[in-house]
Amino acid sequence: MSLNNLNRKQTLDIAMVLGKVLLKSGAETSRVEDTIERFCNKNHCYGVNVFVTPTVIVLGDEEPDGYSCVSRIRSRSTNLQIVSEVNDFMYNLDKWELDYQETMDFFNGKLTEKPPYNDKLICIASGLASAGFSGMLGGNSHDFIAAFVTGFVAMLVLKLLGGFRPSAFWENALAGASIAAVAIMCCAVSVQCTMDKIIVGAVMPFVPGVAFTNGLRDYMAGDLVSGNSRVAEAVLFATSIAIGLAFVLQAWHKWGWNLW
Amino acid sequence: MVMGLYESFVYSFLATIAFAALFQAPKRTLIISGVIGAIGWVVFVYLRQHLEYNSFHSNFIATMALALVCELSARIFKQPATVFLIPGIIPLVPGLGMYQGMKQIIEKSFGDGVNILLTAGTDAAAIALGIMFTASIFRVLKISATKKFWNK
Numbered sequence: 001m002s003l004n005n006l007n008r009k010q011t012l013d014i015a016m017v018l019g020k021v022l023l024k025s026g027a028e029t030s031r032v033e034d035t036i037e038r039f040c041n042k043n044h045c046y047g048v049n050v051f052v053t054p055t056v057i058v059l060g061d062e063e064p065d066g067y068s069c070v071s072r073i074r075s076r077s078t079n080l081q082i083v084s085e086v087n088d089f090m091y092n093l094d095k096w097e098l099d100y101q102e103t104m105d106f107f108n109g110k111l112t113e114k115p116p117y118n119d120k121l122i123c124i125a126s127g128l129a130s131a132g133f134s135g136m137l138g139g140n141s142h143d144f145i146a147a148f149v150t151g152f153v154a155m156l157v158l159k160l161l162g163g164f165r166p167s168a169f170w171e172n173a174l175a176g177a178s179i180a181a182v183a184i185m186c187c188a189v190s191v192q193c194t195m196d197k198i199i200v201g202a203v204m205p206f207v208p209g210v211a212f213t214n215g216l217r218d219y220m221a222g223d224l225v226s227g228n229s230r231v232a233e234a235v236l237f238a239t240s241i242a243i244g245l246a247f248v249l250q251a252w253h254k255w256g257w258n259l260w
Numbered sequence: 261m262v263m264g265l266y267e268s269f270v271y272s273f274l275a276t277i278a279f280a281a282l283f284q285a286p287k288r289t290l291i292i293s294g295v296i297g298a299i300g301w302v303v304f305v306y307l308r309q310h311l312e313y314n315s316f317h318s319n320f321i322a323t324m325a326l327a328l329v330c331e332l333s334a335r336i337f338k339q340p341a342t343v344f345l346i347p348g349i350i351p352l353v354p355g356l357g358m359y360q361g362m363k364q365i366i367e368k369s370f371g372d373g374v375n376i377l378l379t380a381g382t383d384a385a386a387i388a389l390g391i392m393f394t395a396s397i398f399r400v401l402k403i404s405a406t407k408k409f410w411n412k
Contacts, residue, residue: 209355
């Protein structure tokens, strides 16, 4: 069995699921559109129009009595493993062994599958990233260790509070607040730490640099709507993390040890 | 302050690997992503701090170097280029600039804030341009090499 003789509805179904999996894993919109279009054309389903923004996939054909499906994407994360798997699937389409129903189940399973790195590893990676960045930006060895602790704790706080499903704004503000708090503690423990270098390292896992750059890439590729939404998202995240940090830092500057 | 190149290589290698794990990259690509990110950052540090190019140019050239290695390793390891590119540009992307600009604005120094934000914008544009440039070169090469297959 393979995916050779799909009818139009089945093709669009699989294309939709592919798009959903890709978009939820944080692929660029142009990649999602390209994948869907190539899959449809490969199964002799021509004239399909697809419009993807970071929050919605619209897929339909140009005929008045054609199909049209809309999928709303509410939560996105970055999962390059899945992007890579879907890419493999597209390249080895001729050798694919599952039939229509099994393929649908396979990709629907991907939507709920656990990512390859668990929360513990993610926290350690966040700490390591923070430490690396504080070193890259000129911190000393004390800053390196302090940034590791700060990045680790900030990600830990996010993961612990993740069950409450805070909105992205509050999530980042919380991360910023915990970074500031831990950085202040580290500076109280060791005099050789410089607060700036610790904070600069520890915010790196949360700042939206990649989102901003991808937004500009979308602009240049002509996807104006998704460019707009990615840039807006980046500005929002940068604001929220700055608010969280500035709140704690200013409280500290104003009252200092009197807070205890 | 001028950073040593070896030092920058080690730190950015670490940071990029950690970020690749944060982005859930496939396990066998971690080391390669680390090397790619480190290459980008070392080129950037060399141009920006040793030769004192301006920020736009150093970002642009560093991204082109990095994207070249990305596209090559994408072909060698049969992965989409994004898997290497997203962690690889991490040391260069101006996330820090955006955060600092927003922080200045919150603290009511609007001039500094807008200044930093706009610099972050041009840096991001330089990176995006560098990626597009390399990607389109590879696309042209690929199309001209496989034209027979497409027309079959």
